[in-house]
Amino acid sequence: MVDEIFDRHYQAGRIEMNAAILEIAGRFGKAFGNAFEVLNRIEYSAPWAAKPKRARLH
Structure with a gap:
């Protein structure tokens, strides 16, 4: 009986x-x-292929 209870608790703990x-x-x-992915993107990104960002006019 004690072994069965121990085994149930042991199995639940293992799960x-x-x-x-x-x-x-x-x-x-x-x-x-x-x-x-980040390091790969940094390594293989071509800075000349990126589109320039436009400045906002307020």
Whole structure:
């Protein structure tokens, strides 16, 4: 009986721990991908291809 209760709590704890690990890994992957996109855009953007911004007249 005690072993069954322990096992239920253990399994529930493992499920929560695995969910937390997956969430952290997903956030890290998203942040890493975002950083890679930004650095890639900086590295390969051609400054002469950007359209000049017009000044506003008030």
